[in-house]
Amino acid sequence: MQLFFFETPQQRNLFYPIALTRPIAKMNIGLGTIAEKWLRYYCYPHFFLTSKYLQETYPATKDSRSPKLFINSTVLPNDLLVKAISCLQPGQKLIKNHTLIACLTDGNQKSKHFQKITFDDHCIHLQSIHDCFLQLETIIKEDIDWIQKKKKTAHINDPHTIVYHPKNIFLEKNTCIRQSTLNAIAGPIYIGKNVTIQENSVLQGPLIIQEGTIVNAGAHILSSSIGPYNKIGGEVKESIMLGYSNKPHAGFLGNSIIGEWCNIGGGTDTSNLKNNYNTLKVWHHGSKKMLDTHLLFLGTLMGDHSKCGIHTTLNAGTVIGVNTSICQTQYFDRYVPSFTWMTPQKTTKYQWEKALTTAQKMMERKNCHLTAKERHILQHIFINNL
Secondary structure, eight states: OOOEEEEOOOHHTTTTTTGGGGGGGOOOSSSSOOOOOOTOOOOOOEEEEHHHHTTTOOOOOOTTSSSSEEETTTTTOOOOHHHHHHTTTTTTTEEEEEEEEEEEEEOOGGGGGGGEOOOOOOOOOOOSSTTHTTTHHHHHHHHHHHHHSSSSOOOOOOOOEESSSSSGEETTTTTEEOEEEEEOSSEEEOOTTTTTHHHTTTTSEEEEETTTEETTTTEESOOOOEEEEOOOOOEEEEEEEEESEEEOOSOOOEEEEEEOOOOOOOOOOEEOOOOTOOOEEEHHHTTTEEEEEEOOOOOOOTTOOOEEOOTTTEEEEEESSSSOOEEEOOOSSSEEOSSEESSSSSSEOOOHHHHHHHHHHHHHHHHHHOOOHHHHHHHHHHHHTO
């Protein structure tokens, strides 16, 4: 059996700018990526069917002798859904609300001839990047419930740390927590291995903080999904940080998604609500125009390798592409394309070599290196103005 995560160009536009540098199923939300959630159930060789410029980094090798299970990258698994998929026979497809969830083939059938099987139970379908906020609480609770059934928690040894509802808290080994407050009354909290929580931090569930992240003294983090090896400070609310990014200083980050290798300067604040309480419009990359999200709360969507300087003011519904540098304290347009260099004096295209050098330097600070394949992805985005 081979497992393939598929996505459409239309879906990729709805997950801009995070999907610029990865297949949708490689998006880290909750406890691991979407693909990793499926791999809890299916221990098969897995591949991603994605945009051509990403396929070199994520090659898909089809074995004509092996059955193939295709799964929609925007759908998350649960026990009932996996049971329904496991009952599929070659030549059958599973549908929910006119959306293809999965299909099974032995390699000889054509999809238009597949027998339709309807799935009527609940499952999480992320129809756009904004659904990540709407479904985040459920995703976090389900992921922590899964890990609690799989293994035992470590314990907090610091006598000066205050814990509310300890049964709702899961700690991996080698965490360091000092004189902080963990409040899991409203939802569970997961702390990954080698995480450091410095003094006077307040953590409120539902919350996931993955391996190697440092929470700076005095931070307030609630209802968020924090990926591995981030540095976090200030206030973070209902946000997703994929990993390897820095927001170490004071400032508010709310209802936002921050890609990998980003840096948010001290005193930077994201607005997440309009003063007139109208719903927010954001940039839609497919139509090249602003579309209504029908959401009251939405902060910033920031692509990989982007950075903003100290005291940057980010308007509600701001979309920032990949490898953009913002040195601007006044409000600016709510869409900033990839590879933009913005200062108070002018906004220009970020020079390729300078952008690449900065990306390499930041990765080296966390003992990582920009691979040739990752450079190819960034170069494609730069050349094609994605």
